[in-house]
Amino acid sequence: MPESADDWTVNVLATGDVFPDLEDGEASFRPLLPVFAKGDIVYGNCEGVYSDRPAPASTRIVMGAAPAERGSMFGRVGFDVMTLANNHAMDGGVVGLEDTMSLLASQGIATTGAGKDLAEATKPAVVEANGVRVAFLAFCTSFPVGYDAAEGRAGIAAVRIGTYYRNPMPSFWDPGIEPEVLTVPYPEDMRTLHDAIDAARATADVVIVAVHQGTNREVRNAFVPPSRTHSKTWHNIVQDNELHLARDIVEHGADAVVCAQHAALRGVEIHSGKPIFYGMGALIHHFHKRGKHTTSDHKIIEEWDVEYPYWAYDSPETRMSGIASLTFSSSGVEAGFIPAMIMPDGSTEPLADDDPRADAVAKHIESMNSDEGFTTHIEHSTIDGYRFLKITNAS
Template sequence: MDKQADGNGSHPVQQASSYDTVGSTDTNVSDGFTMVAVGDLLTSRPLTNGRHPGFDDIVKILRDADVTFGNVETNIFDMRSFTGSPQASGDYVISVPEVGNDLKAMGFNFVSRANNHALDWGVEGMRETSRILDQNGIVHAGVGENLAQAGAARFLETKGGRVALLSFSSTFQPMSPACDPAGEAPGRPGLNPLRLTSSIVVPPAMMESLRGIRDALPGFHPGGEDPNRVVLGGVTFRSGEKATYSFEPDPGHVENILRNIRRGKLLSDFCMVAHHGHGAGNWCQEPPDYEREFAHKLIDAGADSYIGHGPHQLRGIEIYKGRPIFYSLGNFMFDNLQTPIGAEMFAAYGKDPRVNTDADLIVDVMVQGFETDGGFTNPVYYESLIAVSRFEQNRLSELRLYPVELGYSARFANRGVPRPAPAPQARAILERLQKLSESFGTEIAIQNEVGVIRLRGRDQS
């Protein structure tokens, strides 16, 4: 490949023009191409051979697609032979090796890996998870031996066309991001990051109070400070109309993602991007302030779909230039029966591993809500959906949304397994999604307890 073709030549304007003439950002799939997308796959055990009413109906939907996508938010390995150790977080999510084969049996063939649990068990856990997914023929993206590998698109060959997937995370532990070699220093294995700079927006009266506190503290040296910005205790406050959180993505990380989207789309017929992020927090049903413009930018660069996950609950859906944007698809599997658990997690929740078992700790966190944001005691964390996107003449023609519930009221050992939501609950899930999607101009019809988005001419432009 010459320099001009691979984007490293000296005439970038000419390159962009030549790409446009061959439709580099166009969708190019067969009529009837379908993409199934779900959210977080947080499961510690195989499910297809278990006693789970309604689960077979779920699997039937998953299998009936060209691409079936989910976010693997766990490490998969055999603890009895594992040579690594818990490292990057306090939760240390883990699944047995049989989960790899089980995901394949369910129909998953494309999964993202960049998330805040990717390095729970260090590089060894990341690599072993990759090995098991590879062994089961599941294409995965978002982690690698350096940043170039973690950020690169991975490809799936389907009857409907060649599909690319990029995966990145805006929520991660400090040493989880991958990096490239620099001089004599080698690269670092890890995930593909989107670093966010956060600030808190407050009304002017609150800013005056914060400024007074800052000025009264020892060590403050006035002079040249921004009148609309106060840094207090390492937290940046900015002036605005109302109190809220604000985020700004790292420009270098954004450019890296955009570059990999361009590469992925040029080498494929259909390009998917998957973003794992908790935004302002798991409690928030709205995407953070930067995300809509950011998602649009990725679509403009060539992405055919934007799939968000991370906050453990549903957020709205937008159709932009005929491409679907899912701001969060919530939890799809959420059984949380992982074991063992590292010592730090016991300490974080005031438990003693010499007295309490890992099961005690998990139940307390999940059922009684010991987490700082109230735990996962709200039924909304156990409601989700399967999004089925269908394309005709290289256009998104229809989105069907199948409501799912994860057994919030079941015994703890049986929670977290998806099944079709009963009619009243299905309607409630879809009505909530209608409200969450209103601000994006998305109209969701409800037909026989299934959500339907049909695209009109204006949605295609």
Template sequence: MREGAISIVLAGDLVLDEPDGAFWLAGIAPALQAADLAVGHLEVPHTARGAEMQGDVPAPGAPPENVAAIAGAGFHMVSLAGNHIADCGAEGIADTLALLDAAGVAATGAGLTLAQAARPALVVRGGRRIGLLSYNCVGPEMAWATDSRAGCAWLRIETPDGAPIAPAADLVRLTDEAVAALRADIAALRQRADFVMVALHKGIVHTPARLASYERALSHAAIDAGADVVIGHHAHIVRGIEFHRGKPIFHGLGNGCVVTSALSPAQDHPARAEWAQRRKALFGFEPDPAYTLAPFHPQAVNAMLGRVVLHDDGRIEAGIIPVDVLPPGKPVLAHGARAQEIARYIEDITLAAGLPAIAIAKDGIIQNGMGQG
């Protein structure tokens, strides 16, 4: 039996490489703890062991103790299917899953086999069953799980020349294979859940506003298949928001909380140091030197948490909670004029991406061009 409205808060990428995860999460924890359900995307493995994956720029394992901090900050559920979750191999994935289970955080999107990685996460809130599916759309393919290899769940996006799927590849078209997988997985989850969320690791990193050509088609396909909300992340900068069939699509939640030294040129890991320099040239930005633990595009300080309210009549209301990122990289809830500035930024990048106009009210609730919230 339904027992009233359910509030869900959605966070983007979580990379807690620094000690004392509770300190870095404290600025957004009040919003997470006030929600009936808080969902984030765990970007990197939390482990002190494992072999470094070759062929991409690997992230280091984050401190295992920070998983307890993630739970303590208010997260109940995380997606795992991203381009770095396999960076410490099968051991890193196994350790991360064990730590999440011990902390009472439901997880989906990574596993020691594809069957385990694709298994949805389920929680019950207000008498309703809420399910989450998680997919990596950007590669690298070596991080994708198979029947005999640890990794993450995935959806294949086509490249113009048939090149392997990788974060640096030109990903252009949604494949029939991906649509079929979404339909099958969402239909199966619909048999067990009253509300279905789909998390997609997708898009173009470090670039304001712009959506890749496949992103809307992929997100719409998830809604068409039966999803109630689509959650995007990977770009490390927020993206626009749209509604499809009245269901919200957060094309990119940006950084939920990212504090890491792995993106600094001043380190002894050659591949990570080289990437820290090369990405500035590739994407045309210079990080603010004050943001030593979050050296992202300057516009990435305009951050947000997504907010969804599932009303007892089945109506879905969507909104944002504005977040400011303070040096050296700590996210904090924004208020007053700064909150309104961030809301206007999100309205502007939504239009700049070619999406229908939205209006964000002072309380964060979103209205789209059709008057649907």
């Protein structure tokens, strides 16, 4: 904490999923550099493995891995801390995780959310700026079996969610009706999460928790097999377990929660005075068709819009992106959002104040907020020529 505890401020720029996988991956970040340069700390979720010797996990869904050289630019483009609690961090096995962590450490980037055992995976990454110590934690609820860390086992920091099904019409027999789905976190994982927040709180002035959770319709349709015994109907909403988990994290002492995984933006709310970004989407994320752009076994998606050769989802909202701005001070936290758009060449472009696409992104977030019933107010303004959405509680 600065010498004058009554007068301090630190700005954290938070992004969603990040997995550059091109020969010149640094070029994909070039439009974002002027924005990153304004932040005291820049955070992102490293959504994959960077290793030249990955040992593919048997339970992986798709292989999110790239050669180490393709992750060598993170420090140069401005990242200070990256989280690893996601559904791809163990795609390359323990050696892939080790190589990724070593690569990021060699660039001066702090990591959290995965490690050689549960203790390391839940240890906060503490970054100091302006004399303020900011602790980052990361947890994941959606991941392949066996990816979670345990005592004596490498993996990610996880909160396992139990899924239960109930007949929504108990007074009527209706075979095949879509059931009511109940999702409940494991109590032991919640205790681990609370202990991690307490430990971070004891060593830092600000605590930010990243959560990798949820899904969306396009992902479900791509990977859930056809069946005569269940429905594939899915809505792009924030599920109950996502709401309860994020709010619990705030109530237990976090200053902000930033979520990713959905491959599309979700709503934002202010809960107990603290911002929760329920879905940051992807910032930079490159997919490859088999044999089309590379010879190695990278992420494989067979069909998608040819206009976007490096991005697998063709609905307009999945191309919306942005950067969350979290300004912490002695008086609390101010939250904002800079809209951005994923481009066909694999880059992501922050949107100028007069760009109509910025209006579309803002409208999408406001729609998500309305669907969830959040009492969130979005005020449009400008910062350094870019659209800036100031986020407050309307109630």
